[in-house]
Amino acid sequence: MNSSTHVEQATVAAGETIVIRGRCVVPGVAEGEALVTTQPISGWGGVDPRNGTVIETRHELRGQSFAKKVLVFPGAKGSSGWSAQFHVARLMGTAPAAWLFNQMTTKVALGTVVSHSPAMTDFDQDPVALIRTGDWVKVDATNGVVTITRK
Amino acid sequence: MRLTDVEKAMRDGEAGPAVAKAMDLLIRYGEALGAEGLVETRNVCGTVTATTPFLRDFAVNKGGLDAVFSEFNLDSQEVVATPKVKAFSSHLQLGFDPHHPAEMGVSDEIVQFYKKSEAAAAKMGVQILNTCTPYQVGNVPTRGEHLAWMESSAVIYANSVLGARTNTEGRESTSCAMITCRIPDWGFHRDEGRRGTLGVHTDIPLETVEDWGLFGYWMGDWVQERVPVITGVRSSPNLPRLKHFGAAASSSGGVEMYHIVGITPEANTVEQAFGGNKATEVRHYGRRERELTLERINSTASDSKVDYVMLGCPHYTIEQIWEAAQLLEGRKLHPETALWIWTPRAIKELATRNGYTQIIEAAGGKIFTDSCSAMSRAVPPGTKVVALDSAKQAHYLPAILGLQAWFGTTEQCIEAACTGRWSAA
Numbered sequence: 192m193n194s195s196t197h198v199e200q201a202t203v204a205a206g207e208t209i210v211i212r213g214r215c216v217v218p219g220v221a222e223g224e225a226l227v228t229t230q231p232i233s234g235w236g237g238v239d240p241r242n243g244t245v246i247e248t249r250h251e252l253r254g255q256s257f258a259k260k261v262l263v264f265p266g267a268k269g270s271s272g273w274s275a276q277f278h279v280a281r282l283m284g285t286a287p288a289a290w291l292f293n294q295m296t297t298k299v300a301l302g303t304v305v306s307h308s309p310a311m312t313d314f315d316q317d318p319v320a321l322i323r324t325g326d327w328v329k330v331d332a333t334n335g336v337v338t339i340t341r342k
Numbered sequence: 343m344r345l346t347d348v349e350k351a352m353r354d355g356e357a358g359p360a361v362a363k364a365m366d367l368l369i370r371y372g373e374a375l376g377a378e379g380l381v382e383t384r385n386v387c388g389t390v391t392a393t394t395p396f397l398r399d400f401a402v403n404k405g406g407l408d409a410v411f412s413e414f415n416l417d418s419q420e421v422v423a424t425p426k427v428k429a430f431s432s433h434l435q436l437g438f439d440p441h442h443p444a445e446m447g448v449s450d451e452i453v454q455f456y457k458k459s460e461a462a463a464a465k466m467g468v469q470i471l472n473t474c475t476p477y478q479v480g481n482v483p484t485r486g487e488h489l490a491w492m493e494s495s496a497v498i499y500a501n502s503v504l505g506a507r508t509n510t511e512g513r514e515s516t517s518c519a520m521i522t523c524r525i526p527d528w529g530f531h532r533d534e535g536r537r538g539t540l541g542v543h544t545d546i547p548l549e550t551v552e553d554w555g556l557f558g559y560w561m562g563d564w565v566q567e568r569v570p571v572i573t574g575v576r577s578s579p580n581l582p583r584l585k586h587f588g589a590a591a592s593s594s595g596g597v598e599m600y601h602i603v604g605i606t607p608e609a610n611t612v613e614q615a616f617g618g619n620k621a622t623e624v625r626h627y628g629r630r631e632r633e634l635t636l637e638r639i640n641s642t643a644s645d646s647k648v649d650y651v652m653l654g655c656p657h658y659t660i661e662q663i664w665e666a667a668q669l670l671e672g673r674k675l676h677p678e679t680a681l682w683i684w685t686p687r688a689i690k691e692l693a694t695r696n697g698y699t700q701i702i703e704a705a706g707g708k709i710f711t712d713s714c715s716a717m718s719r720a721v722p723p724g725t726k727v728v729a730l731d732s733a734k735q736a737h738y739l740p741a742i743l744g745l746q747a748w749f750g751t752t753e754q755c756i757e758a759a760c761t762g763r764w765s766a767a
Contacts, residue, residue: 216374236716236742248741268566268596271492274512275389278414279396296567296596297509297529300374304367305417305514310374 209339211316215332216290216300219309222329223288225322225339226260228252231294234302235272243285261328262287263318266294273298278305289330291318291337311337343372344379352522360425363418364518371515372526381527385483385506386431387476387491388516390415390468391459393437398455407462415517427467427520432476434493435657438718439710445682446713446720468520472712473686475585475657477504480688485607488531490519494598495589495656495734501599503584505607507531510598530599536608537617538571538601541624546632547576551586551662552751554579555733557627558587560635562595564625571615572602574627579605582659589656590733639733639749642740646767647678648748649725651759652739654684655714655732660692662752663709667698669756670705676762680722681707684714707759716742729758 203209230251232238237247243258258280267273280286290303290310303310309332318337322328327340345353353365368380392398392410401410405421412418436456438446443453464470471479474493477500483489485505491497492511500506509529511519519525529535542561548554561570579587579602591597601609609615653666666683675681683702685693690711693699699709715721716738721728729748730736736749748764758764 214376217370236738269494271494271497271510271512274514275414278417278514282400282413294567295375297375297511297515297526301371301512301515304370304374305512 203341205341207341209321209341211314211318211321211337211339212335213291213311213314213337215335216310216312217303217306217308218333220331220333221261221289221309222327223259223261225263225324225326225328226252226255226257227263227319227322227324229265229319231266231268232264233269234267234274234276234298235270237269238276238280240276240280240283240285243280256285257287258285259288261289261291261330263291263322265319266292267296267299267302271298274301274305277302281306289328289332291322291330293317293319311335343369343377345369349380349524358425359422360416361521363412363416363420363422364522365524367417367514367518368522368524368526372528375526375528377526377528379527380524381488381531382523383488383490383519383525384429384523385481385487385489386429386516386520387434387481387489387493387496388431388511388520389434389492389513390463390466390517391433391436391456393452393456395452398452401455407459411517415514417514424462424466425521429520429523430469431467431520432469432471432481433463434472434476434496435474435714435717436472436712438720439712442708442710445708445722446718471686471688473657474714475686478581478657478659478689479686488525490516490525492516494592495585497598498588498592498600499585501530501536502588502601502606507536533617536599537569537619538615539568539619539622540565540570541621542570542572543624543626544572544574545626545628548579549577550751551582551731554583554587555590555731555749556632556635556639558590559594559639559733559737560627560631562591562593562597565591565595565597567596567598570597570600571609571612571621572600573612575602575605582662585656585659586732593734593737636749639736640747643727643746643748643764643767645727645746646763648727648729648758648762648764649679650722650728651679651681651755652684652715652728652730652735653681653752653755655716655730655735657714658683658685658689660689663689663693663698664696665752666756667701669753670707671701673705673760675706675759679759679762681705681759682715682722683707683709685709685711687711715739719743721745729755729764731755
């Protein structure tokens with residue numbers, strides 16, 4: 192973690208912009224409202240690609256839609272059907288606009304690749320701790336830059 | 343990513359458009375992982391057939407089964423002709439049992455579509471094993487063999503019990519591996535990815551399938567994706583016990599590999615299992631952990647009346663069917679309770695030749711193949727309460743179908759099937 196870019200969450204005011212950097216997983220540029228969770232996400236049995244909602248029992252995002260949002264989450268869990276669920280979500284128009292996550296696994300790598308949405312990992316600051324649901328987030332995965340505008 | 347000349351030629355289209363698309367996906371996927379290259383594989387387990395109305399409509403609107411394979415298996419929007427596989431490839435379980443569509447609520451139209459899709463898969467050279475336990479019906483990898491397998495319970499079994507090497511792959515990556523014999527060289531393909539990072543010691547003996555299921559469910563919840571090194575196991579578990587153990591661990595957590603010191607092939611000693619790593623933490627499993635896990639698995643259940651007894655997740659072995667038949671022989675199911683046992687087609691054939699199917703059917707039970715209740719979302723009509731000997735299925739069925747689930751021994755399950763009640767309730 193680079194201390195010169197470290198931002199204390201409490202000091203970030205509404206409208207202020209924060210920039211973090213990370214590694215490109217799927218290239219491309221996209222922006223949208225952030226949807227943030229501290230809990231890993233299941234694909235098969237955990238999401239409904241028809242409307243882009245989390246359906247897992249007891250998940251903090253249960254009933255919320257990630258469609259066209261910048262999904263900020265720790266990583267993937269559950270069945271090997273992870274990629275197929277988000278593949279269908281792309282075809283249904285309900286995939287996230289972009290993905291930011293911390294824990295690399297084969298599930299999340301393949302799932303983000305077949306979603307065709309820009310994706311990043313290996314950040315200089317933890318996006319799950321820094322970004323809040325509702326923040327406006329621009330993801331330039333090709334150049335490894337995330338620009339967050341606090342709501 | 344570093345590619346060999348053969349891989350570059352495949353990428354550039356020398357083996358045809360489908361192989362070029364497959365290499366493109368494998369390169370994008372490998373770069374996403376941060377892999378340095380690809381590894382050769384000749385053993386793939388994945389899904390290429392179509393069993394849903396969504397895929398039928400896609401085929402109708404976008405260009406038939408080639409369009410389905412191009413989009414859902416190669417991640418290619420351009421429709422390319424489906425090629426023959428190069429790697430030995432086995433088909434995993436389906437969304438329903440095509441021999442029992444009525445019980446599963448599947449229309450004849452979808453069954454006919456599936457049959458076309460199955461014929462196309464067979465023509466590609468995919469072995470139609472249709473099971474989550476390919477290692478029970480002829481696909482038994484050897485130690486060190488590089489695989490590209492889907493299905494979490496099969497992956498954990500292949501890595502841990504057989505000492506083969508595979509990550510948890512998906513529908514697209516396994517299909518690309520089938521036609522290129524390549525998969526990213528990352529994670530469990532590499533020595534460093536297979537070493538233990540934390541310790542688990544059992545203070546109590548683990549004897550039955552139920553004991554191993556509970557232990558796996560407890561362990562997975564704590565371990566998540568890490569690689570545990572297990573000590574304290576006093577007697578060698580057999581295939582059904584480790585099948586249930588791994589399935590439970592990969593359901594409550596994301597465990598893809600474990601070591602049992604003195605039993606699994608890369609853990610002759612504690613030192614070998616850790617391979618130079620230091621355990622970041624060690625936890626003990628005792629009576630209290632077992633009790634709390636049983637309570638947690640059974641937390642969805644309160645009604646003692648059981649509508650449905652489901653056995654076979656992962657798919658039952660012939661030994662387990664034999665056991666169920668012995669427990670059922672000469673008895674009748676309760677008139678308001680159904681018993682469905684799920685197994686690979688090849689094992690049902692064996693069960694029938696041995697007379698077990700007849701014993702189970704005479705009691706009122708049925709043996710189904712190719713699928714399970716979690717995959718098919720099919721249960722007997724009106725089911726509110728299910729009893730199972732699988733911690734994995736007890737984890738999924740309440741979430742997927744909103745059922746109450748009782749977990750226990752095979753004997754308790756057969757008792758519930760015959761009396762209509764969960765005796766421990």
